[in-house]
Amino acid sequence: MIRFDGVTKQFPDGTVAVDDLSLTAPTGKITVLVGPSGCGKTTSLRMVNRMIEPTRGAIVIDGQDTARMDQAQLRRGIGYVIQHAGLFPHRTVLDNIGTVPRLLGWDRARTRERSRELLERVGLDARLADRYPTQLSGGQQQRVGVARALAADPPIMLMDEPFSAVDPIVRDQLQDEFLRLQDELDKTIVFVTHDIDEAIKLGDQVAVLRVGGSLAQVAEPAYLLAHPADDFVADFVGRDRGYRSLQFQPSPRLPLRSERTVVLGERPGEAGSAWLLVVDEHRHPVGWVEPGRVGDRPVEDADLHRGGTLARADGTLRGALDAALSSPSRRGVVVDDSGALIGTVLAHEVLSAIEDTDRPERDERDPVRGGAVDVAGEQA
Amino acid sequence: MIASLLSWFTDAETWAGESGIGNRLLEHLWYTLATMVVAMVLAVPAGLWVGHTGHARWLVTVANSLRAVPTLGLLLAASLWLRTLPGDLAYVVPSIAVLALLAIPPVLAGTYGGIEAVDPAARDAAYGVGMRGRQVLWQVEVPNALPLILSGVRSAVLQVVATATIAAIVGLGGLGRFIIDGLALSDYAQAGGGALLVAVLALALEGLLALVQRRLVSPGLSGRPVGGSRKDDEDAPREEPGESTVDLRTPA
Ligand SMILES: Nc1ncnc2c1ncn2[C@@H]1O[C@H](COP(=O)(O)OP(=O)(O)O)[C@@H](O)[C@H]1O
Ligand SMILES: [Mg+2]
Numbered sequence: 001m002i003r004f005d006g007v008t009k010q011f012p013d014g015t016v017a018v019d020d021l022s023l024t025a026p027t028g029k030i031t032v033l034v035g036p037s038g039c040g041k042t043t044s045l046r047m048v049n050r051m052i053e054p055t056r057g058a059i060v061i062d063g064q065d066t067a068r069m070d071q072a073q074l075r076r077g078i079g080y081v082i083q084h085a086g087l088f089p090h091r092t093v094l095d096n097i098g099t100v101p102r103l104l105g106w107d108r109a110r111t112r113e114r115s116r117e118l119l120e121r122v123g124l125d126a127r128l129a130d131r132y133p134t135q136l137s138g139g140q141q142q143r144v145g146v147a148r149a150l151a152a153d154p155p156i157m158l159m160d161e162p163f164s165a166v167d168p169i170v171r172d173q174l175q176d177e178f179l180r181l182q183d184e185l186d187k188t189i190v191f192v193t194h195d196i197d198e199a200i201k202l203g204d205q206v207a208v209l210r211v212g213g214s215l216a217q218v219a220e221p222a223y224l225l226a227h228p229a230d231d232f233v234a235d236f237v238g239r240d241r242g243y244r245s246l247q248f249q250p251s252p253r254l255p256l257r258s259e260r261t262v263v264l265g266e267r268p269g270e271a272g273s274a275w276l277l278v279v280d281e282h283r284h285p286v287g288w289v290e291p292g293r294v295g296d297r298p299v300e301d302a303d304l305h306r307g308g309t310l311a312r313a314d315g316t317l318r319g320a321l322d323a324a325l326s327s328p329s330r331r332g333v334v335v336d337d338s339g340a341l342i343g344t345v346l347a348h349e350v351l352s353a354i355e356d357t358d359r360p361e362r363d364e365r366d367p368v369r370g371g372a373v374d375v376a377g378e379q380a
Numbered sequence: 381m382i383a384s385l386l387s388w389f390t391d392a393e394t395w396a397g398e399s400g401i402g403n404r405l406l407e408h409l410w411y412t413l414a415t416m417v418v419a420m421v422l423a424v425p426a427g428l429w430v431g432h433t434g435h436a437r438w439l440v441t442v443a444n445s446l447r448a449v450p451t452l453g454l455l456l457a458a459s460l461w462l463r464t465l466p467g468d469l470a471y472v473v474p475s476i477a478v479l480a481l482l483a484i485p486p487v488l489a490g491t492y493g494g495i496e497a498v499d500p501a502a503r504d505a506a507y508g509v510g511m512r513g514r515q516v517l518w519q520v521e522v523p524n525a526l527p528l529i530l531s532g533v534r535s536a537v538l539q540v541v542a543t544a545t546i547a548a549i550v551g552l553g554g555l556g557r558f559i560i561d562g563l564a565l566s567d568y569a570q571a572g573g574g575a576l577l578v579a580v581l582a583l584a585l586e587g588l589l590a591l592v593q594r595r596l597v598s599p600g601l602s603g604r605p606v607g608g609s610r611k612d613d614e615d616a617p618r619e620e621p622g623e624s625t626v627d628l629r630t631p632a
Contacts, residue, residue, distance in 0.1 A: 051508055076510035086505035090523040090598035100509050132600030148509070 001378045007057035017043040018213035026375045028186040032203035040213030041192040079149030079157040085141040087133040094129040100152040118147040139170040157189045205373040219371025222248035223360040229367040246318035256343030275329035283340040321350045384569040407553035411544045419483035431495025443485045475547040483536035490532015494525025530593045541582045
């Protein structure tokens, strides 16, 4: 657990970058610091590994005041992922990854073995091992940066906008891989981003900072979307927050109707309705057709409308609603774990289910911290 | 002119003995080497220190202003002042000292400038992963500054090789002997031959140092291809949606 205890940072030129910040990053969870540019996210992050020293207040890791620890040793025990990767240009990918193990005195062979393992872990081809950073794409560099931070298996990771420099598709993919990795590793992570969507997607807990470096609100994502503490947070969290909060709501049992289907390559037969669902031989939905247009011939790939998204029966209400809204027939397709068709659901049926769900309850006593992750079980 | 140069070079006399080309070349090399050792022992640590700490940047400015001092005048003054030194030292010490003064500014500027120009993100990362000051200097700053440090050394070597001819003025050897003696005797073939030899030596040393630089500087900085893999390889960097753990893994 990392505890910010009334931390203030004033730079020599008088800028107050962080103002009396008190915050807890629970062990094994991802705490995201989010806010507009210049609100002190990077400064807050860098005070954890003492790349910046606080002016007032303390940062305590598992009960130990960081101010009393040896700087270099503290940093070797904390993985640090820098915004633009910050790789060493003169070192190969493998040597970049092995930096901290070497500093800790591991021998060459063990370091190389560990570095290769991490290369694979972050999804990079073993053939990249002897490349230099300039020979990598932005996304690859970012992965190497993550591997380097993980190399000595530190319990804590600090990540400063690690995915902001890559294009949206790669970013999305890096985020998914990051969540998968965290599932296995259970690190205590402080993650900085200016992107509220990224914060909501990745955070177990999201801390919104305002310019001037003060805490606006800290809460679990669903709570943040449901109960913004003030206008600033509400604005920052943005439009569509009602809709987006559905992604944290598991679907209850929805009233599914059975759907008439045709297998791709076969004839639609008698037109029952305007739209007919097409499946493959494993009953996996592949799209919709208008039987009137196909007539008496077999359904071809070119006939398919693929606009509809698929919802999983054990997915979220957001997925179910989106499936209904995006379906050309207005019937949302629901599939099981294996991707096989179970049935369809209508938008108004999903909406009724939504009306029956509970929103996270608002903590009236503490609007700013009411929705934060509970750390009662942890050592202060 | 060319004919007389040729005959000078082909005359066996020119090559033989203490005043032959072979020996003069060795003397010249020896002055250059001694000068560079002195200059680098002083300028490299100073440049590293100024670059790493950011302290005393004025040192670089002062060293640069040394370039304005007239070398020949300084050499004569220093020889007068040091004439009580025993034997050859009375000539060698002032010559090396004056040449070193010429070599220090480019080496110092290259070293300091190289460290200064290291990507701040790399330096920041070095501290961020837990390197101490010395480790940052030797493991990150120096390797990254090496191209500029070495180019400072190369330009110093060129200047020293060219200027070491003046050692002959105070009575020492080296390739300058041919030039000075040739001019004094109006033997222009000898003077021209000496000048040509200096130029060839400078080019040879430059080539040698270029090779050294290639060996010392990380391919990650020079952009040279490594092990046949280049940016435009078939598996060059690409941002692809399909890029995934499974796709990229090579079969074991
Ligand atoms: N070394 C510094 N000296 C003076 N002001 C700084 C320094 N570093 C950051 N700041 C200022 O502190 C504020 C917060 O900066 P930063 O933590 O980098 O914000 P963020 O990461 O949220 O964009 C900004 O106003 C920035 O200009
Ligand atoms: Mg920042």
